[in-house]
Amino acid sequence: MTAGSPQEETLTDRVRSAILDGDFVPNQRLVEADVCEQFGAARAAVRETFKELAGEGLVEILRNKGARVRAISREEAVEITEVRMVLEGLSAAKAAERVTPEQATRLREIVGDMREAVAVNDVDRYSELNAALHAEIRAIAGHRTSAAIIKRLGAQVVRHKFRLARQPGRAAVSLPQHELIVAAIVARDPEAAQTAMQQHLRSVTKALEAGPT
Structure with a gap:
């Protein structure tokens, strides 16, 4: 990336924006295959994104059930x-x-x-x-x-x-x-x-x- 050029938006940025904009709603399951297709990303990258967003409190990862958008009471x-x-x-x-x-x-x-x-x-x-x-x-x-x-x-x-x-x-x-x-x-x-x-x-x-x- 050259000096002064805008920072490239990451997959995590894009999925986060989708959650904050309401494209993904609270308690909605985030199916790996669907997210891969929607964002043109590999499964490994999607899994890492889910982990990052779980760390931010936006996603929760359920054992044997995958990920979903976390609902804030x-x-x-x-x-x-x-x-x-x-x-x-x-x-x-x-x-x-x-x-x-x-x-x-x-x-x-x-x-x-x-x-x-x-x-x-x-x-x-x-x-x-x-x-x-x-x-x-x-x-x-x-x-x-x-x-x-x-x-x-x-x-x-x-x-x-x-x-x-x-x-x-x-x-x-x-x-x-x-x-x-x-x-x-x-x-x-x-x-x-x-x-x-x-x-x-x-x-x-x-x-x-x-x-x-």
């Missing part, structure tokens, strides 16, 4: 969000310590776009911007260990987040929480940024607990 989604609350709080605090003027401008722009999405009730756009804001904060924080764990945990609860984003009025509740997070980071106040992020994710936890199983 509401209770587990709540626990995962509680862990994220600690890690993303750390990321927000680090971001407040390290944010540059250019990065602060970018955060303000994302929040401004989120306001516009709420104003026109564009739930899909708001959800995309929500994810972009959290990713931007992690990038500014530059804390690779927490970012890797957060990414893995977030992948496990993607379906719960998708349903939560579509709860009536959820975006209007979430927006001021994100505004507080960004205001604290831009003000370079690590303690306030950490508190605002944790309060936001505590709100997510409560919404998950109140939602359907």
Whole structure:
């Protein structure tokens, strides 16, 4: 691979995307032969992919039954969000310590776009911007260990987040929480940024607990 060229997508990347996009649904069996045919891959590569995704918590391998997409219960989604609350709080605090003027401008722009999405009730756009804001904060924080764990945990609860984003009025509740997070980071106040992020994710936890199983 030449310098500067995009990293080639692996089989694991492709199967992971299929799970996160809903092409494979919770509890669906992942038949080796079918996956080989769908992705044009060898059986050995498919088995290794299943092992990698099992390590990420997206797939479970059952003895004598093969692999299937792991279903994440509401209770587990709540626990995962509680862990994220600690890690993303750390990321927000680090971001407040390290944010540059250019990065602060970018955060303000994302929040401004989120306001516009709420104003026109564009739930899909708001959800995309929500994810972009959290990713931007992690990038500014530059804390690779927490970012890797957060990414893995977030992948496990993607379906719960998708349903939560579509709860009536959820975006209007979430927006001021994100505004507080960004205001604290831009003000370079690590303690306030950490508190605002944790309060936001505590709100997510409560919404998950109140939602359907």
